[in-house]
Amino acid sequence: MNPNFKKILLKELERVDSSGVSNRFENVIEHFSKDSSKAVIKGSEYTIFNSNDYLGLRFNEKLKKSEAEASEVYGVGPGAVRFISGSLKVYKDLEGEIASFHGREDAIVFSSAFTANLGVIHSLIKGQSKDSLLSSNTLVISDELNHRSIIDSIRVSNLKKENKAIFKHKDLKHLKQILDDNKNKFDRVLVITDGVFSMLGNYQDLKKLKLLLKKFESFYEQGILLIVDDCHGVGCYGINGKGVEEVTGGTADLLIGTFGKAFGVDGGYVVGDKILIDYLRESVATYIYSNPVSPGVAGASLESVKLLKSKEGKGLLKKLRDNITYFKQQVGKTKLSFVIDSDHPIQPLLIGDPIKTKKLVDYLFKNKLLVTNISYPIVPKGKDEIRIQLSASHSKKDIDDLIKKLISF
Ligand SMILES: Cc1ncc(COP(=O)(O)O)c(C=O)c1O
Incomplete structure (x- = not known):
């Protein structure tokens, strides 16, 4: 490769990394345990709260x-x-x-x-x-x-x-x-x-x-x-x-x-x-x-x-709605606040600061929970959030565990 072009590529990667928005260091899931809400990363089990598999159908x-x-x-x-x-x-x-x-x-x-x-x-x-x-x-x-x-x-x-x-x-x-x-x-x-x-x-x-x-x-x-x-x-x-x-x-x-x-x-x-x-x-x-x-x-x-x-599908949709209602009820008892009031499986919790948001995601990760942090420029400054995505495959205990950890941060 041309050394000048290589230098430009290296500099560009440094620029991306220093702005804190790199994508290529993502967690690699080795396999799933139990169902689609539990991923295994480096041998440990994590509950996934950042998947679009809202009905848990990937292993159906x-x-x-x-x-x-x-x-x-x-x-x-x-x-x-x-x-x-x-x-x-x-x-x-x-x-x-x-x-x-x-x-x-x-x-x-x-x-x-x-x-x-x-x-x-x-x-x-x-x-x-x-x-x-x-x-x-x-x-x-x-x-x-x-x-x-x-x-x-x-x-x-x-x-x-x-x-x-x-x-x-x-x-x-x-x-x-x-x-x-x-x-x-x-x-x-x-x-x-x-x-x-x-x-x-x-x-x-x-x-x-x-x-x-x-x-x-x-x-x-x-x-x-x-x-x-x-x-x-x-x-x-x-x-x-x-x-x-x-x-x-x-x-x-x-x-x-x-x-x-x-x-x-x-x-x-x-x-x-x-x-x-x-x-x-x-x-x-x-x-x-x-x-x-x-x-x-x-x-x-x-x-x-x-x-x-089918009946099975309607049941999964109901389970998802019940999980969303339960999550909102439980969060409603805490001081945690939403960016907006949503009844969709995407629940954006307002953190309001990019560093605190990233720290929270790391803290949850240490506690075996996966969520995504969203900061400026994707959302306006001061509206930094963690995006929680609920699924029909979550149990009430999964949701309780997440909320407990959110409170203890
Ligand atoms: C609104 C919207 N449109 C399109 C896409 C792309 O979907 P696909 O993964 O099927 O390309 C996404 C996925 O992130 C999305 O959120």
Whole structure:
């Protein structure tokens, strides 16, 4: 390697490390003991309070069996991208199942929700090429706390400054002002938001948002499309686990989800009207030119969606809700305070200082508990938090142990 380039790389790594935001020294889990809430690291058992496996499905016997069966039928890899020879029946079955779960006409599956966001948003802004009929004058409006994959999808679309706007977090008055200021200036508008926001466990009120968009629809020739990324909501939020749409009663034009969190498996998806999904299949580069998840993963996801509709799934959703209620009741008896009041499995406890937050995480780690610290720039200065993520696989004792240690810090 060129020594000058090597020097730059070393300096950059030093810069990252000295700012305290390195990612590469993460804890390595050797295996799990008992169930998905107990990880073994360097021979010791830790209770995990920072996993997205909200229903504890990653070791579910039915999912593991379906994964093995799909691998037996189709092999362990897709062999090619979808339009070449990689379109296996298990993907079509999964698309049918997840579309029906969300009450939509069609679905398209991706290797991850990150790649879904990157490709889908770009395609709807720019079209697939210069000749595309969609390469028209679009205004993109995004919530300021949207996930990194949404931010990057807008970045790679290389829009002019006047074609993009950011509205203050969940601030529909600000969004209204942006829509008002831009009336008749653009062919179409894309409004993009997270459903559940992953740092806070709060959510966008899709019903109110939809009502607002309806009022401005006629001022843009091709209308306003609402895209919602509800990766932290689907599979765990709402009585039936249908996410923020179920909780708020509002519907997205395109809903983006992941099988890699509450569904306990891996891979991303988008659901919507057939015509939109048909267009995405013809235009999204991360779908056309990249392999889907493996057949086994698709088989396990298919089983997971089916399970969520069953008595077993409803039971897990209830167990999760009970754990959230219990955690909040117990914390309510202490002086610990939340950043916001959330009834989602993400419970952000306010610490308010980056050093104290990091010390608390280290203290909990010494006491065999895993949580994540979140500090500026991810959250505003003074709003440093530890993000606790509850799961249906936690016992009351797990929750009691966590709270005891939080108090004793
Ligand atoms: C809101 C949101 N969107 C997208 C993703 C990416 O999901 P995946 O792991 O399936 O790429 C995440 C995961 O962190 C997320 O929180």
